[in-house]
Amino acid sequence: MGRPSAKERKPYNIDALVDIAVRVFLRRGYDGASLDQVAAAAGIAKASIYYHVAGKEALLKLGVGRALAALFAVLDEPEARAGGALARLRHVVRRTVEITVARRPEVALLLRVRGNTETERWVLEQRRRFDRLIAAIVAEAQASGDLRRDIDAALATRLLFGMLNSLTEWYRPEGGMGAGEIADAAIKIAFEGLH
Amino acid sequence: MGRPSAKERKPYNIDALVDIAVRVFLRRGYDGASLDQVAAAAGIAKASIYYHVAGKEALLKLGVGRALAALFAVLDEPEARAGGALARLRHVVRRTVEITVARRPEVALLLRVRGNTETERWVLEQRRRFDRLIAAIVAEAQASGDLRRDIDAALATRLLFGMLNSLTEWYRPEGGMGAGEIADAAIKIAFEGLH
Incomplete structure (x- = not known):
């Protein structure tokens, strides 16, 4: 009943809290993670979380929302809106790699969402x-003759983005590889092949 | 203290129990899942699980072990042991797709393991x-000139298998696509490119 501690008077800013929540969700799985674990990882009282958000679902939406906002923004970039379909696709591939490297935890969380809750279903x-x-x-790009037509477009998209999405599983910034090098390699493999 | 029920006298066979455990681990995340949930999904008492295995870790090892055994067995197949490196690689790619389609839950679980426990670290x-x-x-294959050398071998492997591994996320048997069609598409993209 005494004066609130400094921590409780001046809680974490919401961005830092989302950073931590994303990490806890990744480590424990979203279903398995609790607000208690997020609070412990942030070093604040659980009540302080409610100062910012309604609960776990809201933290998920904010965390995954960063990745979704960045990915959808790519589609509004000039290079993704004008020009031939192949050039636009290459641009989207390159930017997806850059965003995945820059926002690896958020993109990883986006890809791991399973659909057990309303927010998760919205994400899917x-x-x-x-x-x-x-x-x-x-x-x-297939219709214009820029891409081979003997592979179904939806299947090709899934395989291509499966390759890009895998970065969330193996990319480590300390490995010394930059987004540019990975994007170059992914574009070479996807469009020209390893052969 | 009465006679054990029929269920308890004749528990699930271990294979069926592993099937169910893999599904529960996938749905809830391994960390988030409990033996109680596995028992409930199997419709047996938790004690019956201990009749078969020491606990959750053992169920994970058995489930993921199916995927690992199948994948490592590919490397012992004649087509993966003899011949040029490119032909061997194509064989491994095709068989990896087949195994991923045939053992989707187990391969998905294999790829989602995070390393929080001793068994998970063994899996990694x-x-x-x-x-x-x-x-x-x-x-x-790069050294023999069969594959382009301007992409680091480890990076190429990660991107290639990232593409294949993504099947665990989007493949649905009811979609009507077979492992053969997907393997053909993956081999075309990986070795010849979409262009």
Whole structure:
């Protein structure tokens, strides 16, 4: 009943709290993680979390929302809106690698969402919407003769983005490889092949 | 203290129990899942689980072990042991797709292991061992001039298997696509490119 501690008077800013929540969700799995664990990792009282957000779902939405906002923003960039479908696709591939490297935890969390809660189902719908937009560019590039047509556009999109998404599993910034080198390699493999 | 029920006298066979445990681990995340949830999903008493295994870790090892055994067995197949490195790599790629389709839950679980427990760390070590064996084939194919050398072998391996591993996230048997079609597409993209 005494005066609140400095910590409680001046809680974490929301961005730092989301950073920590994303890490805890990744380490424990979203379902397995608790607000108690997020509070412990942040070094604040659980009540302080409620000062910022309604609960665990809201933290997930804020964390995954960073990745979704960055990925959808790519589709509004000039290089993704004008020009041939192949050039636009290459741009989206390169920017997806850059965003995945820059926002690895958030993108990893985005890809691990399972759909057990309302927020998770909303996330899955956003992922499907993004996939459809990319598949449309792939289909356009196939129709214009820029990409081979003997692979279904949706299948090609899934394999291509599966390759890019795998970065969330193995990329380590301390490995010394930059987003540029990985993007170059991914573009070479995807469009020219390893052969 | 009465006679054990029929269920308890004749518990699930271990294979069926592992099937169910793998599904529960995938749905809830391994960390988040409990033996109580596995028992509930199996419709047996938790005590019956201990009739078969020491606990959750043992169920994880048995489930993931199916995927690991199948994947390592590929490397012992004649087509993966004799012939040029490129042909061996193509064989491994095709068989990896087949195994991922046939054992999707187990491979998905294998890829989601995080390393919080001793068994999980053992699994990660097996994954690294598999990756090294594949990267050695890629490097051999580069050295023999069968694969382009302007992409680091380890990076190429990660991107290639990232593409294949993504099947665990999006493949649905009811989609009508077979392992053969997916393997063909993956081999075309990986070796010839989309262009």
